[in-house]
Amino acid sequence: MANKTTDVFICGVGGQGILLASEILSDVALAKGLDIKKSEVHGMAQRGGSVVSHVRFGETIHSPVIAEGEADILASFEKMEALRWIQFVKPGGKVIVNSQEIVPSGMETYPPAIDRKISERVPGTMFIDALKLAKEAGHLRAVNIVMLGAFSHFLGFSEDEWKSAIKARVPKKTIEINLKAFELGRAAVSG
Amino acid sequence: MRVLLSGNEAVARGCYEHGVKVATAYPGTPSTEILENVVKYKDDIYCQWSPNEKVAFEVAMGASFGGVRTLVAMKHVGLNVAADPLMTSTSVGGDGGFVIVTADDPGMHSSQNEQDNRYYAKFAKIPLIEPSDSQEVLDFLGTAYEISEQFGTPVLFRLTTRLSHAKTPVELGTRTEVAQKEYVKDTSFRVVIPAHARKLHVKVEKRLESIREYAETSSLNKVIEGDPKVGVISSGISYQYAHDALPEATFLKLGLSYPFPIELAKKFCERFETVYVVEENEPFIEEFLRYAGITNIIGREKIPACGELNQRIVRDSISGEDTAGEKTSVSPRPPVLCPGCPHRSTFYTLNRLKIGSTSDIGCYTLGVMPPLEGIDTCICMGASIGNSLGMEKAIGKEFAKKMVAVIGDSTFVHSGMTGLADVAYNKGATTVIVLDNSITAMTGHQDHAGTGTTLMGESTTKLDYIKLAESVGVKDARRVNAFDMEAVKTAIKEATGSDEATLLVMEGPCALQARSQWGPALVVDSEECTACGLCLRLGCPAISKDENGKATINPLFCVGEFCSMCTQVCPVDCIAVPDKS
Numbered sequence: 001m002a003n004k005t006t007d008v009f010i011c012g013v014g015g016q017g018i019l020l021a022s023e024i025l026s027d028v029a030l031a032k033g034l035d036i037k038k039s040e041v042h043g044m045a046q047r048g049g050s051v052v053s054h055v056r057f058g059e060t061i062h063s064p065v066i067a068e069g070e071a072d073i074l075a076s077f078e079k080m081e082a083l084r085w086i087q088f089v090k091p092g093g094k095v096i097v098n099s100q101e102i103v104p105s106g107m108e109t110y111p112p113a114i115d116r117k118i119s120e121r122v123p124g125t126m127f128i129d130a131l132k133l134a135k136e137a138g139h140l141r142a143v144n145i146v147m148l149g150a151f152s153h154f155l156g157f158s159e160d161e162w163k164s165a166i167k168a169r170v171p172k173k174t175i176e177i178n179l180k181a182f183e184l185g186r187a188a189v190s191g
Numbered sequence: 192m193r194v195l196l197s198g199n200e201a202v203a204r205g206c207y208e209h210g211v212k213v214a215t216a217y218p219g220t221p222s223t224e225i226l227e228n229v230v231k232y233k234d235d236i237y238c239q240w241s242p243n244e245k246v247a248f249e250v251a252m253g254a255s256f257g258g259v260r261t262l263v264a265m266k267h268v269g270l271n272v273a274a275d276p277l278m279t280s281t282s283v284g285g286d287g288g289f290v291i292v293t294a295d296d297p298g299m300h301s302s303q304n305e306q307d308n309r310y311y312a313k314f315a316k317i318p319l320i321e322p323s324d325s326q327e328v329l330d331f332l333g334t335a336y337e338i339s340e341q342f343g344t345p346v347l348f349r350l351t352t353r354l355s356h357a358k359t360p361v362e363l364g365t366r367t368e369v370a371q372k373e374y375v376k377d378t379s380f381r382v383v384i385p386a387h388a389r390k391l392h393v394k395v396e397k398r399l400e401s402i403r404e405y406a407e408t409s410s411l412n413k414v415i416e417g418d419p420k421v422g423v424i425s426s427g428i429s430y431q432y433a434h435d436a437l438p439e440a441t442f443l444k445l446g447l448s449y450p451f452p453i454e455l456a457k458k459f460c461e462r463f464e465t466v467y468v469v470e471e472n473e474p475f476i477e478e479f480l481r482y483a484g485i486t487n488i489i490g491r492e493k494i495p496a497c498g499e500l501n502q503r504i505v506r507d508s509i510s511g512e513d514t515a516g517e518k519t520s521v522s523p524r525p526p527v528l529c530p531g532c533p534h535r536s537t538f539y540t541l542n543r544l545k546i547g548s549t550s551d552i553g554c555y556t557l558g559v560m561p562p563l564e565g566i567d568t569c570i571c572m573g574a575s576i577g578n579s580l581g582m583e584k585a586i587g588k589e590f591a592k593k594m595v596a597v598i599g600d601s602t603f604v605h606s607g608m609t610g611l612a613d614v615a616y617n618k619g620a621t622t623v624i625v626l627d628n629s630i631t632a633m634t635g636h637q638d639h640a641g642t643g644t645t646l647m648g649e650s651t652t653k654l655d656y657i658k659l660a661e662s663v664g665v666k667d668a669r670r671v672n673a674f675d676m677e678a679v680k681t682a683i684k685e686a687t688g689s690d691e692a693t694l695l696v697m698e699g700p701c702a703l704q705a706r707s708q709w710g711p712a713l714v715v716d717s718e719e720c721t722a723c724g725l726c727l728r729l730g731c732p733a734i735s736k737d738e739n740g741k742a743t744i745n746p747l748f749c750v751g752e753f754c755s756m757c758t759q760v761c762p763v764d765c766i767a768v769p770d771k772s
Contacts, residue, residue, distance in 0.1 A: 087518055
């Protein structure tokens with residue numbers, strides 16, 4: 001049963017657009033006629049706290065949350081957050097990390113050697129500079145769609161399916177920026 | 192049409208499809224989005240935010256008296272506030288269908304406790320319905336109204352965070368109108384004087400037995416056949432975790448779990464050597480089984496009582512293994528007051544003046560975090576004012592100079608007004624600070640009696656905190672601009688210096704609601720910055736230290752001149768808008 005389910009664990013910091021990325025992923029899976037459950041906790045998302053979204057899809061999904069050691073993909077929009085949740089990735093699962101550093105409030109500087117600790121836990125971890133790519137696409141806030149593009153590479157949906165889901169979700173005037181952000185993210189891991 | 196709906200959205204959709212005409216609530220995570228979505232159907236459903244859950248409950252109950260299907264929604268601790276009408280409404284019942292939604296919060300993602308409100312169903316002697324995904328939420332809500340009307344009882348409909356906030360596929364239907372029952376005066380069951388209440392209690396006991404018989408064969412309770420050797424009983428979201436943990440097992444899945452279908456459960460347990468009872472938090476089901484003398488069950492002895500479950504926890508609890516994997520130690524990233532939050536000035540000032548606070552439930556509870564650390568107590572909605580007065584009575588009037596009550600505008604309307612009357616009546620010297628951002632911010636910006644707008648978007652009267660304070664006898668009541676650091680400091684000093692009660696209303700819009708007023712991010716002139724660290728003491732997420740120990744502002748977070756608190760605390764004026772620097 002478990003092998004028919006795809007588990008995508010998305011994490012980062014409140015305000016990074018994590019929930020929009022997981023909405024788009026869910027739309028793509030739903031449009032394919034799959035069963036899907038998407039779970040996150042509201043209320044703190046905009047206040048700079050750690051934010052997590054669980055997306056599970058497949059033939060039949062029961063639990064709406066991903067448990068430790070189950071995620072096929074762990075996509076973290078921030079470095080420290082990848083380390084915080086890394087136990088959720090399954091052996092052999094993919095870890096994709098935005099190398100952006102966001103200093104937690106209450107701390108004055110960013111802790112050292114986070115990249116090394118992540119790579120020690122999951123050797124094949126892919127780091128991408130999503131902030132730079134978002135800027136290149138046209139807006140710093142497109143980090144979430146850059147990351148969506150990056151992890152989309154490991155899921156079996158077509159580029160058109162992703163793009164039509166993005167178009168349906170983002171504000172009209174940002175469609176172009178977001179499609180570009182998606183392409184840059186996708187190319188960053190496949191290239 | 193098949194769409195993805197959260198459990199809360201599915202409740203709202205259920206209200207629409209099942210002919211509900213009145214819905215009420217006070218917002219509270221994880222229940223808030225129920226009414227926020229009901230309002231989408233406002234052509235068919237009247238809906239409102241009430242000042243608190245007790246009033247919301249009473250309005251819904253009144254609507255039921257009026258003969259229509261009605262719904263009241265609240266978070267688990269909200270039902271404590273509404274417990275008074277709940278306990279008596281249950282003997283009244285019998286008018287328009289009446290459903291009470293409780294959204295519990297296992298794991299306490301956004302709550303002060305993880306009480307299991309299933310016990311309220313047993314306590315109040317009303318049926319309990321526990322869906323386990325959004326489709327069931329939509330379908331079971333219809334059954335809830337049928338039960339309510341058939342048996343003449345309110346129904347408790349229980350969600351938990353992972354149902355309320357998880358999106359799962361739902362097949363949409365259409366609205367079925369339900370005819371309004373004509374109101375006919377009948378004091379025998381709507382006036383609960385003891386002579387009537389004694390008869391009503393007998394009726395309730397009989398009703399409960401009838402509903403139990405119904406529950407024994409209800410389609411909401413079903414056996415899902417699997418491995419004939421492994422039996423599991425579960426309900427709600429726990430069923431989903433149990434199913435992933437033991438995918439091959441045979442399940443008794445309970446959707447109508449009170450009055451408990453004991454005959455069904457007995458028959459099920461007889462088929463297995465051991466039956467696992469999988470429940471999050473309290474052993475509600477297990478207690479009925481044990482009371483009936485069923486002993487071949489394993490529940491609380493293995494399944495943990497504290498926190499949320501997931502499939503891994505259920506599996507490990509049963510197998511005795513620990514497959515959680517190693518956690519890496521990472522600095523915590525707790526939520527904090529947002530950049531531009533108007534509440535920051537109050538907590539910064541209290542901190543600098545070494546004044547503590549009894550505080551309350553809302554975003555501003557985040558003022559407890561370093562470096563602001565401005566909060567001594569936080570218990571439940573409205574407790575701040577009574578707690579402050581009580582400390583003053585215990586320790587002495589002088590103590591009121593070192594301890595103020597801090598409460599948000601929505602919480603003040605919810606249950607702070609009576610506390611303020613108490614302070615005046617009992618001659619307290621308490622300083623009550625209402626942090627007024629003119630919205631219920633914590634739960635995502637809902638209107639209330641102090642905002643001037645209703646849930647359905649109409650303009651309405653606006654509660655005047657100053658006039659209210661004056662009318663209860665607080666002579667010194669004033670408004671202060673929360674973004675003016677000097678004014679905040681002066682007001683707090685004067686209020687705490689006085690021997691009489693004072694109300695300070697710190698006014699400033701929630702930064703998240705004032706995006707149109709945000710300006711370009713402020714910048715630090717690092718040549719001028721002396722690395723004194725005063726701006727860092729504001730606890731603003733946009734400000735951190737650079738490699739030389741000097742302040743630096745993250746342009747992604749800073750809201751610019753809208754806030755400017757850091758420019759006011761900087762002793763060398765080295766923070767400014769970009770074009771001026």
